[in-house]
Amino acid sequence: MKVKVDAIRCKQCELCAANCPKKAITFSEEINEFGYQTVVVDHEKCIGCGICYTMCPDGVYEILG
Template sequence: MKVKVESKRCKQCELCFANCPKEAISFSQEINEFGYQSAVINHEKCIGCGICYTMCPDGVYEVLEK
């Protein structure tokens, strides 16, 4: 795992999704406690570049390794 997702913070703004160079981000079918589908990382595609971390206004992501 290169990136950790704090799903309860996700507001499904899709900035991470739109900017991920490896298309490693999608959204779960489950709804979080605030009524949004939270981001999900495909760890096989993720390269740990940190763009999701940089783009997210809600602090959803933590980059663990590159």
């Protein structure tokens, strides 16, 4: 796992998914406590580039070493 996700913080702005170069980010059918679909990272596709971390205005992502 290269990215840790705090799905509760996600407001489904989709900036992360739109900018992911590997298209590793999608949204599940699951809804968080604020009424937004939860973000899902495909760890097989993820290269740990950090673009999701940079683009996210809500601090959803943590890049792991």
